[in-house]
Each structure stands twice: as C-alpha cells, then as structure tokens.
Amino acid sequence: MMQQVGSSSASPEAEWRRRRESGRLSFQRCRACCAAIFYPRAICTHCGSQDLIFCDSAGVGRVESFTMIARPGDPGAESVVALAIVQLDEGIKLMAKLVDPPDGDIIGMTAVLVPKARLHDDFPSFRIKT
Numbered sequence: 197m198m199q200q201v202g203s204s205s206a207s208p209e210a211e212w213r214r215r216r217e218s219g220r221l222s223f224q225r226c227r228a229c230c231a232a233i234f235y236p237r238a239i240c241t242h243c244g245s246q247d248l249i250f251c252d253s254a255g256v257g258r259v260e261s262f263t264m265i266a267r268p269g270d271p272g273a274e275s276v277v278a279l280a281i282v283q284l285d286e287g288i289k290l291m292a293k294l295v296d297p298p299d300g301d302i303i304g305m306t307a308v309l310v311p312k313a314r315l316h317d318d319f320p321s322f323r324i325k326t
C-alpha cells in the first residue's frame with residue numbers, strides 16, 4: 197500500500213473540506229497516471245492507483261452549463277440560485293454557485309473562484325469574468 201499524503205487519518209473528503217475551509221479549491225492528482233481527480237477519492241478513477249496527492253486549483257474555468265434554481269419558502273436564503281458546471285483549467289469539472297451572474301447566455305464564459313465566499317455552502321462560488 198502506498199503512502200497517503202497529508203494527514204493519514206483523514207479521509208480524502210475530510211482533507212478536501214479542511215482545505216476548502218481555508219479558502220482553497222483543491223483536487224487530487226494521480227502520481228501514477230497524472231489524471232486530475234474530483235470529487236476526492238481514495239483511489240484513482242483512471243488507473244486504480246492509491247498514490248494521489250492534493251493540489252490547489254487556480255480557480256479559473258469555463259462555464260459548461262448553468263441553471264437557475266428557485267428556492268421558495270426558504271426564508272433568509274437567496275430566492276434564486278445560479279448553479280453551473282464549471283470546467284476548470286486543471287481538467288476537472290465541478291458544480292459551482294455563480295455569484296451575481298449576468299443576464300443572458302453565459303455558456304463558454306470564463307468563471308473565477310470567489311475563494312472565501314460562503315464557505316459553508318455545498319458548492320464553491322464563482323463569478324463570471326466580464
């Protein structure tokens with residue numbers, strides 16, 4: 197069994213959340229086949245290796261798709277949330293929340309991580325670069 201990087205007792209998800217709480221958006225890279233991996237896992241989804249290391253994303257990507265979700269009956273929360281699939285430059289895709297999305301079609305536009313925005317949210321926040 198190969199050595200895990202970071203805290204040996206933490207699960208990959210716990211390690212990811214710990215990094216997320218400090219404002220970093222991390223993913224894993226396989227040291228055997230170089231694949232970029234997200235969501236955090238114990239083994240590489242491409243080659244099965246356990247030799248994965250955490251890397252920090254630069255937080256820049258492209259909007260692949262997006263949707264507006266209404267949240268009626270949720271007092272205190274935003275009534276409409278924009279969720280997007282963002283393809284990061286490092287080669288991973290993730291679900292993100294868009295902060296103040298512009299009107300119109302934003303597919304293909306550049307999205308930039310808002311590092312410390314609402315870290316308790318399930319999804320990292322991005323803003324469209326205009």
Ligand SMILES: [Zn+2]
Nearest residue numbers: 226229240243
């Ligand atoms: Zn691999």
